Amino acid sequence: MRVLVLGATGNLGSRVLSALLQRGHVVFAFVRDPSKLPPGIQPLLSGVEQGDARKASDIKSAAVHNGCDAIVNTAGYAAMAPWVDAVICASLEIGRERGTPLRVWILGGQGLLDIPTTEYRIVDYMHIFPEHRHTWDKLRAVPQSAINWSILCPGVMHALSRATYPLATDASAENLQVASNVPPNWSLKFLCIPVLGGYLNIMNQASAYGTSLEDNADFIAKDLLDGHQSKLIGEKVGVKQRRHSSR
Numbered sequence: 001m002r003v004l005v006l007g008a009t010g011n012l013g014s015r016v017l018s019a020l021l022q023r024g025h026v027v028f029a030f031v032r033d034p035s036k037l038p039p040g041i042q043p044l045l046s047g048v049e050q051g052d053a054r055k056a057s058d059i060k061s062a063a064v065h066n067g068c069d070a071i072v073n074t075a076g077y078a079a080m081a082p083w084v085d086a087v088i089c090a091s092l093e094i095g096r097e098r099g100t101p102l103r104v105w106i107l108g109g110q111g112l113l114d115i116p117t118t119e120y121r122i123v124d125y126m127h128i129f130p131e132h133r134h135t136w137d138k139l140r141a142v143p144q145s146a147i148n149w150s151i152l153c154p155g156v157m158h159a160l161s162r163a164t165y166p167l168a169t170d171a172s173a174e175n176l177q178v179a180s181n182v183p184p185n186w187s188l189k190f191l192c193i194p195v196l197g198g199y200l201n202i203m204n205q206a207s208a209y210g211t212s213l214e215d216n217a218d219f220i221a222k223d224l225l226d227g228h229q230s231k232l233i234g235e236k237v238g239v240k241q242r243r244h245s246s247r
């Protein structure tokens with residue numbers, strides 16, 4: 001796909017650039033300061049746009065100018081309003097004008113995921129980054145056919161190496177377990193205990209959901225190969241690291 005990456009100088013965005021290039025996408029970076037792009041990557045990009053990711057007009061003009069059919073939004077602090085509002089607004093306008101929706105990946109957090117077998121989300125028990133609720137409410141309000149969105153809901157992401165092109169050699173989407181709407185392989189332990197069970201259930205396992213920036217970057221890049229046929233469209237996406245001997 002022709003992909004515009006917002007936040008391309010950040011921890012995740014810089015690695016998303018590399019992963020997209022490695023997966024054969026046509027890649028455009030959207031940044032405030034191009035000099036902060038990872039060394040050596042700029043000549044491989046099809047374009048670099050300067051703008052403010054809080055402004056829908058900047059995002060729209062960058063995507064339209066480069067004929068992008070996908071946006072990955074890693075800019076800013078995912079849970080806060082300006083970034084989410086701007087990318088949704090720009091994507092809605094582009095989709096409306098083209099008569100075909102954009103494919104969009106947005107960042108959320110693990111707290112947005114549902115606790116299996118319950119009516120609760122992790123954020124309902126642990127008020128870490130509760131602002132992610134806003135992102136979810138905004139996305140849910142988007143008519144289904146207007147934006148082909150997915151929201152990645154990782155726990156803490158760590159770097160395997162500096163942001164480079166190519167990515168660290170063992171970085172791969174295959175290192176992640178993935179589930180729609182719930183954390184993959186979530187244990188139901190403690191849930192049957194009245195009142196405290198939900199808290200104990202989360203405290204017992206949430207920290208095991210750290211993943212690498214590189215694996216998440218490749219995961220998004222791999223999914224975009226499926227374009228508008230991705231099974232993850234309209235889903236909250238939970239990830240968990242598979243066991244990896246060298247990490």
Ligand SMILES: NC(=O)c1ccc[n+]([C@@H]2O[C@H](COP(=O)([O-])OP(=O)(O)OC[C@H]3O[C@@H](n4cnc5c(N)ncnc54)[C@H](OP(=O)(O)O)[C@@H]3O)[C@@H](O)[C@H]2O)c1
Binds near residue numbers: 006108
């Ligand atoms: N890291 C984690 O463990 C984690 C876990 C769950 C969710 N998330 C979410 O994932 C997303 C990416 O995380 P990250 O660690 O990669 O964040 P990061 O390293 O802080 O990167 C943020 C990026 O956003 C850019 N940015 C900030 N304000 C901007 C603006 N007004 N216009 C254009 N670009 C702007 C920054 O550009 P400059 O270089 O110019 O500052 C930077 O490239 C965030 O939304 C975060 O909330 C992160």
